[in-house]
Every structure is written in structure tokens, then in C-alpha cells.
Amino acid sequence: MSLTSSKRDQAEEAMRRSWFPVARLVDLDKPVAATLLGVKLVVYRDGSGQVVVQSRRCPHRGGDLSIGEVHPASIACPYHGWEFASSDGACSRVPSLADQSRIPPKARIRTYPAVSRFGHVWTVLEEPVGPMYDPEEWQDADLVWLAADPIDSPVGVGVTIENFRDVAHFPFVHKVSMGPTPEVVEALDVKRDGVDVWMYRPLNAGTGEWANDGDCMMKYHCIAPGLASITYEYQKYGVRVVAGFPSPVSYEHVKIFWGVANAADYSGASLAENLRVEEMVYLEDVPIVENLDPREIPWDAEVEEFSVPADMFTLNYRRCFLELMRRTRESVDAG
Incomplete structure (x- = not known):
């Protein structure tokens, strides 16, 4: 970050590296759409109970994962059913493919840190500059x-x-x-x-x-x-x-x-x-x-x-x- 950048730019960069809530825990009976500093996210609880924060856009044709279906270890796009692993965002299934070994190897959604605290789900967009809040x-x-x-x-x-x-x-x-x-x-x-x-x-x-x-x-x-x-x-x-x-x-x-x-x-x-x-x-x-x-x-x-x-x-x-x-x-x- 340049020392000559505006304070506004520095404030926004600091927030990209700080923890913010993106959903209430009580709302995770289905996927929740969130936006953090312009980044579109989906927040959900997978079938194992793990709370997940990931990119909302399906990289196939832009489907909105916040209206998708949650599976035991993935979330599926509502448009063509492509599934992305809740653990790391890698595409784990493409229903239209007879041979799942042909899944495009780079097809994935970004996965962000997820912390459940104070009744909310918290995440951070970049490497955090400080720990999650714990007064x-x-x-x-x-x-x-x-x-x-x-x-x-x-x-x-x-x-x-x-x-x-x-x-x-x-x-x-x-x-x-x-x-x-x-x-x-x-x-x-x-x-x-x-x-x-x-x-x-x-x-x-x-x-x-x-x-x-x-x-x-x-x-x-x-x-x-x-x-x-x-x-x-x-x-x-x-x-x-x-x-x-x-x-x-x-x-x-x-x-x-x-x-x-x-x-x-x-x-x-x-x-x-x-x-x-x-x-x-x-x-x-x-x-x-x-x-x-x-x-x-x-x-x-x-x-x-x-x-x-x-x-x-x-x-x-x-x-x-x-x-x-x-x-x-x-x-x-x-x-």
C-alpha cells in the first residue's frame, strides 16, 4: 500500500483485512446472500453442520448460489446443478458430465474464513491484520x-x-x-x-x-x-x-x-x-x-x-x- 494513498483508500484496505458479520446464525436454515465491501457472498450451514462463507457466483454461467441447494458437503447452483465443496470451494460434481473426472480442474469458488460468535457468522476478505474480536x-x-x-x-x-x-x-x-x-x-x-x-x-x-x-x-x-x-x-x-x-x-x-x-x-x-x-x-x-x-x-x-x-x-x-x-x-x- 502506497504511503501516498488517500486515507479513504487506507481505511477501505484496513476493512478488507478486518472481521465483519455477514449473517445471523439463526437464519442459516437456508443459504443467505451477503455483500461485504462489494464482494458477493453466500453463507450457509452444510449437511455436517459446518458454517461456510463462499463466493456467491457460480463460475459456470453466473448462477446465484444463495438460492441453490445445500448438500452434505457442498452447495449446488440452482441453474445447472454444479456442486462446490463446502471445505475448499472446488467443483465436486457437474451433473451434465457422464465422466466426473472431466470436471474443469480450475472450476471453484473462493472460500473465506467463517467464525460463529455473538449470534452471527463473521468473515474477512483478505489476510486479517488482527484476531477475531474477543472483548x-x-x-x-x-x-x-x-x-x-x-x-x-x-x-x-x-x-x-x-x-x-x-x-x-x-x-x-x-x-x-x-x-x-x-x-x-x-x-x-x-x-x-x-x-x-x-x-x-x-x-x-x-x-x-x-x-x-x-x-x-x-x-x-x-x-x-x-x-x-x-x-x-x-x-x-x-x-x-x-x-x-x-x-x-x-x-x-x-x-x-x-x-x-x-x-x-x-x-x-x-x-x-x-x-x-x-x-x-x-x-x-x-x-x-x-x-x-x-x-x-x-x-x-x-x-x-x-x-x-x-x-x-x-x-x-x-x-x-x-x-x-x-x-x-x-x-x-x-x-
């Missing part, structure tokens, strides 16, 4: 996840993460879900390490949907480029989580995969109820965020922006993303 605060929490309906949003990953983690918009956008909240933002307790940024903030239950839950400590955590979470620690109930994983359909268009989780011993509201309340928050954001200009963080300073102390968390997220770009550049240059 330390969740590792011993024995979390039970519920994946929400994804939300389509015509903005980029960075803008989406910043919205999820911005606290100054609460009094203006979340009047229903949160009730009246102070407009003045206190000094934020933020720390950053590499591509991770954390913020610790007490929640006053207020008069919104959370009023009956009582106060708690919110532990915000973002990992560049695409994980944003809040881990709620209630004295009354225990630990619950909401997390967003915006996945870039293209550079300025995301599909927001997200979900909620309760610790196994959480004694508060059910997963379904927590999802209902958190979805209210998400849907309040949508009409505001989809009209932002520009539609992604202006990495190349193409527009002028001004910041104040209330932006401390999102500014540190940008530093995380820049660090990810640096690591990606070094990885690519090292070859």
Missing part, C-alpha cells in the same frame, strides 16, 4: 446472545460506530427511550490502547424505558473498525450487554448487525425485552444518521469539523482506526 470483559461472563433484525443504513462503518458511542446526542435524539437527560456532558473517563478504546460512565436510570432498572455502571468499548458495545453492570441484576457490528456493504453503506446478551445469572428483564428497548434507541438514530454529510468520517479532511470535550470518546475511536490503518499498511508492505 476481555465478556470472556468469563457466560453470555447468552440474541441477534436482532439487521438495520440497513446508508453511511459508513466509522460514522455508525461514532453514533453508537456518542453521548452528546442523547437529549436530542433519545427523548422517548431515555427520557430527559442533561445536555451538558461531564468530563468523560476515556482510555485507549492500540485499536481499543474504553469509556466508563454511570447510568442514572432517569424517566425513560430504563427507569425501573435502577442505576448501573456502563462500560463502553469500541474496537476498530467495527465493534461497539456497552456492558451494563447492575447492582440489582448483574450483567447485560448491547453490541453493534456494522458490516460494510460498500464504503458508505452498512448493514448493522447487532444484538443483546444477558449473563446466565442475570436476574433482570429477558433478552427479548432488552432487545425491544435497545431497538427503540437504534430506530431513533436511523433518520438522523442517514442524513449526515459526509456519509463517512472525513479521513482526508475533505470537510471541516470542530470538536469539543464531549467528543473525546469518538475522537479516540478515530485514533484507533488510524492505528488500524498503520498496522494494515505495515502488514501489506511486509508482504
Whole structure:
């Protein structure tokens, strides 16, 4: 990657080497179509239960494998029935051939890594620059996840993460879900390490949907480029989580995969109820965020922006993303 390439190009390259969700696990009773940074994918569970992410286009005549048939160890194109192995994408059967040894030797579809985590299937388009997300605060929490309906949003990953983690918009956008909240933002307790940024903030239950839950400590955590979470620690109930994983359909268009989780011993509201309340928050954001200009963080300073102390968390997220770009550049240059 050239040192003179634009920051936008560097951001996109970093995302090609980062993990993103492409489907919910609960939807894999049949193949699922996905698009990640313009790359068309099919996600499915083969007959052995293995979760698979592969190219969606059949290399014979362009059939769409996401409407194909899953076999014990392959997926078949709906157009001519060509089968491709779930293990490595090699063509394993051509029904029109009497002699299967004559299968074109180069006929195959690309197979991508597939990781099942947080109720979703994750993949990466190129050699990853970092490991799959595994936030330390969740590792011993024995979390039970519920994946929400994804939300389509015509903005980029960075803008989406910043919205999820911005606290100054609460009094203006979340009047229903949160009730009246102070407009003045206190000094934020933020720390950053590499591509991770954390913020610790007490929640006053207020008069919104959370009023009956009582106060708690919110532990915000973002990992560049695409994980944003809040881990709620209630004295009354225990630990619950909401997390967003915006996945870039293209550079300025995301599909927001997200979900909620309760610790196994959480004694508060059910997963379904927590999802209902958190979805209210998400849907309040949508009409505001989809009209932002520009539609992604202006990495190349193409527009002028001004910041104040209330932006401390999102500014540190940008530093995380820049660090990810640096690591990606070094990885690519090292070859």
C-alpha cells in the first residue's frame, strides 16, 4: 500500500483485512446472500453442520448460489446443478458430465474464513491484520446472545460506530427511550490502547424505558473498525450487554448487525425485552444518521469539523482506526 494513498483508500484496505458479520446464525436454515465491501457472498450451514462463507457466483454461467441447494458437503447452483465443496470451494460434481473426472480442474469458488460468535457468522476478505474480536470483559461472563433484525443504513462503518458511542446526542435524539437527560456532558473517563478504546460512565436510570432498572455502571468499548458495545453492570441484576457490528456493504453503506446478551445469572428483564428497548434507541438514530454529510468520517479532511470535550470518546475511536490503518499498511508492505 502506497504511503501516498488517500486515507479513504487506507481505511477501505484496513476493512478488507478486518472481521465483519455477514449473517445471523439463526437464519442459516437456508443459504443467505451477503455483500461485504462489494464482494458477493453466500453463507450457509452444510449437511455436517459446518458454517461456510463462499463466493456467491457460480463460475459456470453466473448462477446465484444463495438460492441453490445445500448438500452434505457442498452447495449446488440452482441453474445447472454444479456442486462446490463446502471445505475448499472446488467443483465436486457437474451433473451434465457422464465422466466426473472431466470436471474443469480450475472450476471453484473462493472460500473465506467463517467464525460463529455473538449470534452471527463473521468473515474477512483478505489476510486479517488482527484476531477475531474477543472483548476481555465478556470472556468469563457466560453470555447468552440474541441477534436482532439487521438495520440497513446508508453511511459508513466509522460514522455508525461514532453514533453508537456518542453521548452528546442523547437529549436530542433519545427523548422517548431515555427520557430527559442533561445536555451538558461531564468530563468523560476515556482510555485507549492500540485499536481499543474504553469509556466508563454511570447510568442514572432517569424517566425513560430504563427507569425501573435502577442505576448501573456502563462500560463502553469500541474496537476498530467495527465493534461497539456497552456492558451494563447492575447492582440489582448483574450483567447485560448491547453490541453493534456494522458490516460494510460498500464504503458508505452498512448493514448493522447487532444484538443483546444477558449473563446466565442475570436476574433482570429477558433478552427479548432488552432487545425491544435497545431497538427503540437504534430506530431513533436511523433518520438522523442517514442524513449526515459526509456519509463517512472525513479521513482526508475533505470537510471541516470542530470538536469539543464531549467528543473525546469518538475522537479516540478515530485514533484507533488510524492505528488500524498503520498496522494494515505495515502488514501489506511486509508482504
